Amino acid sequence: MYRYDDFDAQFVRERTDQFRTQVERRLSGELTEDEFKPLRLMNGLYLQLHAYMLRVAIPYGTLSSTQMRRLAEIADRWDRGYGHFTTRQNIQFNWPKLKDVPDILDALAEVEMHAIQTSGNCIRNVTSDPFAGVAADEIEDPRATAELMRQWSTLHPEFSFLPRKFKIAITGSPNDRAATKVHDIGLRMVRNEAGEPGYEVAVGGGQGRTPMIAAVIRDFVPKADLLAYLEAIMRVYNLYGRRDNKYKARIKILVHELGVEAFTREVEAEFAAQEAPVTADPELVTAIEAAFAPPTYAVLADDPPALAQAKAANPAFKRWVDTNLMRHKQPGYAGITVSLKPIGGIPGDATSDQMRALADAADWFGYGELRVTHEQNIVLPDVRQDRLVALWRHLSQHGLDTANAGLVTDIIACPGLDYCALATARSIPVAQAISNRFADDDRQQAIGPLAIKISGCINACGHHHVGHIGVLGLEKNGEEYYQLTLGGAPDGAAAVGKRAGPGLAAEEVPDAIERLVDHYLDRREDDETFLQTYQRLGHDTFKEVIYAPGD
Numbered sequence: 191m192y193r194y195d196d197f198d199a200q201f202v203r204e205r206t207d208q209f210r211t212q213v214e215r216r217l218s219g220e221l222t223e224d225e226f227k228p229l230r231l232m233n234g235l236y237l238q239l240h241a242y243m244l245r246v247a248i249p250y251g252t253l254s255s256t257q258m259r260r261l262a263e264i265a266d267r268w269d270r271g272y273g274h275f276t277t278r279q280n281i282q283f284n285w286p287k288l289k290d291v292p293d294i295l296d297a298l299a300e301v302e303m304h305a306i307q308t309s310g311n312c313i314r315n316v317t318s319d320p321f322a323g324v325a326a327d328e329i330e331d332p333r334a335t336a337e338l339m340r341q342w343s344t345l346h347p348e349f350s351f352l353p354r355k356f357k358i359a360i361t362g363s364p365n366d367r368a369a370t371k372v373h374d375i376g377l378r379m380v381r382n383e384a385g386e387p388g389y390e391v392a393v394g395g396g397q398g399r400t401p402m403i404a405a406v407i408r409d410f411v412p413k414a415d416l417l418a419y420l421e422a423i424m425r426v427y428n429l430y431g432r433r434d435n436k437y438k439a440r441i442k443i444l445v446h447e448l449g450v451e452a453f454t455r456e457v458e459a460e461f462a463a464q465e466a467p468v469t470a471d472p473e474l475v476t477a478i479e480a481a482f483a484p485p486t487y488a489v490l491a492d493d494p495p496a497l498a499q500a501k502a503a504n505p506a507f508k509r510w511v512d513t514n515l516m517r518h519k520q521p522g523y524a525g526i527t528v529s530l531k532p533i534g535g536i537p538g539d540a541t542s543d544q545m546r547a548l549a550d551a552a553d554w555f556g557y558g559e560l561r562v563t564h565e566q567n568i569v570l571p572d573v574r575q576d577r578l579v580a581l582w583r584h585l586s587q588h589g590l591d592t593a594n595a596g597l598v599t600d601i602i603a604c605p606g607l608d609y610c611a612l613a614t615a616r617s618i619p620v621a622q623a624i625s626n627r628f629a630d631d632d633r634q635q636a637i638g639p640l641a642i643k644i645s646g647c648i649n650a651c652g653h654h655h656v657g658h659i660g661v662l663g664l665e666k667n668g669e670e671y672y673q674l675t676l677g678g679a680p681d682g683a684a685a686v687g688k689r690a691g692p693g694l695a696a697e698e699v700p701d702a703i704e705r706l707v708d709h710y711l712d713r714r715e716d717d718e719t720f721l722q723t724y725q726r727l728g729h730d731t732f733k734e735v736i737y738a739p740g741d
Contacts, residue, residue, distance in 0.1 A: 191252050191559055192337045192481040194302040202299045205306060209233045210292035217289060234305030235291055239611050244283045244291060245308040246298060250318035250336040250360075251279035251562040253303075255549040258560055260301045262545035268294050273545070275530060275538045277602060277653055278357070279317050279562040280308055284609055306344065311352045313343035313424075317359045319367045320561040320569040323482060326519045329379045330387050332362035334479045335416065338470055342417055349424050353431035354439035356424075357396075360389075364682070369564055371395050371404045371684035372656055374441045375423060380410060388412045393423060393453070394445030397650035401686040402442040407454040418467035422460040426453070485557040485572060490522020492575065500579045507582055509631060510593040515578075524575050528568040528585060529592040529600060533629045534622050537603040538566030547588035555581045564653075565602055567595065598640045598707070599625045602653055606646030606663060607670075613646035615663025615670040620644055620699055627700040628707075637707055640720045641680075656680040658721045659703060660687045672699050676706075676732050677724050690733045702736045709735045 194202070209229070216226040223237075230236075234245040246261070261281060265273050268290045269283045276282055286294060298304055307314055316336045323331040339358065343349065349356075360377040361368040370376025376392040388410045395404030411419045427441045430448070445453045461467075501508035516525040528548065531537050540548070548568055552560050555577050561569035573581055585591045594600045601624060604610065606617030621644050628634060643657030647664070654660030660675035671693035678687030694702055707720070709732060714723040724732055 191254060192249075192333075192478065198302070199299075202302075202304045202306070205233070205304070206292065206295040206299050209295060213288060213292050228310075231309040232306070233291075233295070234308035235288075236309065237611065238284065238609050239607075240609070241285050242288055242291070243609070244286050244294060244305060245276070246281050246283070246303060246305050247308050247315045248280050248303075248562050249340050250316055250322070250333050251320050251564075252318075252322075252333060253560055253562070254301075255552040255558045255560065257301045257303055258545050258549040258552070260297060260303070262542040262549070264294055264297060265542040265545065272539050272541045274536075274605065275540065275562050275566050275568070277564045277566060277604075277651065278308075278315050279320075279564055280315055281562070282605075284605070309355075311354055311356075312350050313339075313346070313352075313356045313358065316340055316343070317357075317368055317373075317564055319361045319363060320563040321367060321516055321525050321571065322362055322561075323484065324518050324520070324523070324525050324571045325363055325367075326517050327365050328363045328519065329381060330362045331482050332360045332377070332379060334475075334482050335377075335389075335413065336360050337478050337481070338417070338475065339420070342420075342468070342470075349428065352424075352428060353433045354436060354441075356427075356441070366680075366682040366684075369653075369656065369680035369684070371682075372397055372401075372653070372680060373404065375420065376404045377416075382410050386412065389416055391419065391423075393457075394442040394450075395684070396440055396442045397653060397655045398440070399437055399648050400440075400442065401650070401655040402446065403684045403686060404442075405445060405450040407450065407457060414469065415467070417470060418464055419457075419461055421468050422457050422464070425460050426456045430456070484520075487520045487523060487572075488574065490520075490574065490576070492521045494522070494576045497575050497578060506591075506593070507579065509635065510582055510591060511578060513593040513597065513635075514595040518572070520572075522575055524573050524578065526570045526573050526578075526581065527563070527595040528570060528590050529594050530567050530590075531594060531600050531625070532589055532592050533599060534626045536618050537601050537621050540568075544588050544590055547584065547590060551581060551584055554584070565600065567600070593631065594634060596639045596641070597634045598628045598637050598642060599634060601625060601642045601644060602657070603644040604646050604651035606644075606652075610646060610651075612649055613663070614648075614665040615646050615672065616696070617644045617646040617652055617661075617663060620661060620663070620672065620696055623696075623700045624703055627704060637711070638717075638719055640707070642703070643678075653680065654678075655686050656684065657687060658724070659706060661699060664693060666693075670696055672696060674699075674702060674736060676729060677721065679721060688729050690729075690736050692737075694736075705735045705738060706732055 359373040362379040391408040392404035556572040603621040607613040644661040645652035645654040656678040674690040675687030
């Protein structure tokens with residue numbers, strides 16, 4: 191993984207020192223909260239319902255065991271003993287005291303972390319495939335490109351005050367595990383006719399009040415031209431993006447209003463007109479790529495006999511392996527999803543003890559590296575298959591052995607009205623109620639892949655628009671109610687879910703979802719997933735069962 195050079199370290203230190211002075215001025219009353227707001231937001235500090243919240247950047251979701259232990263230390267020393275992993279592969283601390291935030295940033299800087307550009311109208315944390323570098327279907331590890339984009343975008347003088355926040359996702363695989371089509375810019379690695387790797391570029395995706403799927407504006411951009419092409423996109427957006435209405439300021443609105451063809455022409459013209467297009471120093475590119483060189487793997491074979499024996503002897507272990515394991519490009523290894531969705535738990539939360547257990551797992555069973563997923567889970571990317579039993583036992587001791595990756599209880603949920611000042615309804619209790627309703631392991635396996643995503647307001651931080659079943663919490667006349675959407679998908683066949691009908695009370699949501707699931711199980715053919723059955727039968731047949739009277 192990438193390590194800070196001298197410039198990185200000095201830059202983050204100077205930024206932390208600067209913010210310490212700003213906090214002191216706020217605490218002394220020299221700055222009002224309104225004056226302090228833009229300063230704190232540039233350092234990832236939000237004011238939530240009950241306290242400040244600090245959002246820490248985890249670039250492209252990759253962090254070391256040392257960094258994970260530092261996050262655990264911060265949770266214990268300056269928060270309430272836990273952190274919340276987010277859909278942008280970051281972590282949030284919900285209860286820091288303002289006076290302590292500079293010390294937290296100092297502690298982060300010591301392990302090459304920061305909170306820069308986790309807020310504000312700038313290019314946010316670049317997200318990526320959590321299995322980058324190890325996925326068997328990957329063309330090339332995209333994290334070197336993601337790191338290059340991080341360095342290019344950090345405090346970019348032209349793009350630090352954009353019309354609105356800006357999000358980029360990148361994948362090195364033809365199978366999109368980074369939800370690229372619901373980002374402002376989505377990059378998917380492809381090969382041209384000569385077999386050279388480059389990127390398909392999609393622009394104008396996003397969720398929120400106006401959900402849209404990104405449109406492909408270039409089928410292939412060579413890697414060497416990528417930064418210049420991104421500059422062209424950003425300049426067109428900065429020039430034409432609306433600043434008079436924040437609800438119409440995202441690039442998706444610009445693409446929609448101009449039209450894809452007209453927007454593409456503007457970008458291509460800007461790209462062609464660059465007299466001195468931005469390029470990366472070849473030595474820098476080589477150094478970054480070297481940081482992501484694979485470890486020295488042992489020579490092993492897939493599916494060792496001991497693994498098959500352990501699965502035969504222990505049904506719980508077998509279920510966990512069958513559900514949470516992803517095939518690795520290196521024989522004898524596996525990528526493991528560690529679920530942060532225990533039955534009845536808060537999606538994405540991890541205690542400080544669990545963070546330390548994850549750090550230990552990365553050191554003992556891998557190469558000291560972890561990944562945060564946009565599904566709010568953790569990935570251990572390099573686990574030997576002959577050590578999976580020992581890993582499972584270690585995780586079991588810390589409540590991290592839930593076998594539900596991709597299943598009905600692997601729910602994405604934003605913090606909702608329990609924390610967020612923007613929320614209009616609670617998300618966490620609804621997620622917990624659904625999780626408890628479908629707690630039976632055998633039933634989850636029988637249902638198969640089913641993505642439920644919950645947002646506590648129209649901003650869609652819980653990605654409800656692209657859930658197979660989406661749940662949106664709203665408020666009307668002082669009461670919380672929940673709209674369901676059906677048929678969304680975040681992957682290569684990205685789709686925005688269709689609203690099912692009138693809202694439901696919170697206590698009605700688990701019943702409605704259970705009726706949807708039962709309808710799917712009754713009507714599916716062969717090995718169809720929920721989404722496949724929904725697509726075959728159509729929206730109306732599923733909509734009807736939501737509002738069917740109870741027995």
